Amino acid sequence: MKILVLNGVNLNLLGLREPALYGNNSYAELVKAIKAKAKEIGVKVKVKQFNSESKMVEAIQMTYGRYDGLIINPAAFTHTSVAILDAIKAVDIPTIEVHLTDVDNREDFRKISYVSLVAFEKISGKGFDGYLLALDKMKAKLAEKN
C-alpha cells in the first residue's frame, strides 16, 4: 500500500505561521509524525509540499500507477483550484482531504472546497492528528478494495 501525502502552499511555514491557529510545531515535525505513523501501521508513505499549484497538479498526475491513495491538504488551493480537482478526477485515486484547522468554522470563503467533491472523507480541525487519522482511514479503505 503506497500513499502520497501532499501539502499545499504556506504549510512549509508551520511553526512560525499564525501559531494561534496552526500551532507551534514545524513542518519537519509534521513529516516526522506522518512517517512514524505510516511505519507503525505498515503502509508506505511519501510526503511532499508545494507552494506552486502547477507542481501540485504534476504530483497528482504522477500518482497514476504509482500510488494507491492520496491524502491531501491543498491549503489555500482548496478554496480556488479546479485544476487540483480535475487532476484528482483524472487519475481517479482514493482521496482524503485534511485541514489542520476547522475550515467550516472560519471565514465563509474557507467553506468552499473543490477537493471535497472527490474526497471520500474530509478531516478538519484536528491539527497534526488529522493526518494520522487519515492514514488509518486510507489503510482501511484500501484494504476494503483488495
Ligand code: DQA
Ligand atoms: C488549511 C486551511 C486553509 O483555509 C488555509 O488556506 C491553509 C491551511 C488548514 O490546514 O487548516 O493554508 O488548509
